[in-house]
Amino acid sequence: MNKNDLKLKKYPGEKVEIRFFDSGRKEDMLRLRKIVDHREVQEMMDSVAGMSKKDRYEWADEKGAYGRYYLFAVSGTDKIFGEDQASEIGEVQGFVYLYAGSEEKKIINRIVRAGLIKKNEVNDNKIFEISFAKLPKAPGGQISSAVRQACLELKRLDRIKGGTGVFVFCFIDESNIGSMRVVEACGFERRGRHFYEEDSKEMSALYVLDYKKLRDIEKKKING
Numbered sequence: 001m002n003k004n005d006l007k008l009k010k011y012p013g014e015k016v017e018i019r020f021f022d023s024g025r026k027e028d029m030l031r032l033r034k035i036v037d038h039r040e041v042q043e044m045m046d047s048v049a050g051m052s053k054k055d056r057y058e059w060a061d062e063k064g065a066y067g068r069y070y071l072f073a074v075s076g077t078d079k080i081f082g083e084d085q086a087s088e089i090g091e092v093q094g095f096v097y098l099y100a101g102s103e104e105k106k107i108i109n110r111i112v113r114a115g116l117i118k119k120n121e122v123n124d125n126k127i128f129e130i131s132f133a134k135l136p137k138a139p140g141g142q143i144s145s146a147v148r149q150a151c152l153e154l155k156r157l158d159r160i161k162g163g164t165g166v167f168v169f170c171f172i173d174e175s176n177i178g179s180m181r182v183v184e185a186c187g188f189e190r191r192g193r194h195f196y197e198e199d200s201k202e203m204s205a206l207y208v209l210d211y212k213k214l215r216d217i218e219k220k221k222i223n224g
Contacts, residue, residue: 020072044133069100
């Protein structure tokens with residue numbers, strides 16, 4: 001990746017900013033560990049359970065590797081933190097992860113066959129799954145702002161790299177009301193219920209990002 005590609009666009013209508021993690025910065029890595037070690041995060045995200053220190057450092061360096069793996073840090077701002085918490089400005093408040101591998105393709109192919117997604121919605125787009133989590137005890141209201149920006153940045157960075165477009169989806173356990181509210185505030189549409197994996201015992205809610213809805217939400221944020 002070109003060094004200039006690492007510069008992320010700022011969205012003035014949003015409460016927080018996003019940036020990439022700095023694996024050479026102790027505080028970034030400490031906060032990433034606190035997030036992935038949290039019980040609720042491990043229950044909802046099997047992929048972070050048992051992460052080693054080496055795994056975390058490699059993960060923190062995913063800044064668009066192969067145009068398919070983006071780990072964004074949620075960065076605190078003065079819109080959230082007052083003078084008494086000024087030390088939190090610029091510090092990690094959570095993460096948003098967007099990833100496009102062979103497994104994500106398989107999942108969407110299975111969902112297309114089930115009729116919950118139309119084949120022409122996917123076309124030649126890269127298929128990304130999204131996940132997110134906040135730092136324990138971090139103030140609420142930050143993750144939805146970060147998710148919106150991460151999805152917009154994903155599309156912008158894909159375009160810079162000459163990509164053909166992106167398709168973003170996620171599955172959310174129906175007991176996780178908070179996460180469903182987050183994605184619904186970011187332009188995701190619920191498409192129904194399905195099994196995340198072929199051997200899953202319970203169905204989860206399927207959400208697909210509508211970029212037009214996301215852009216409309218962002219315009220309202222900017223215009224107040």
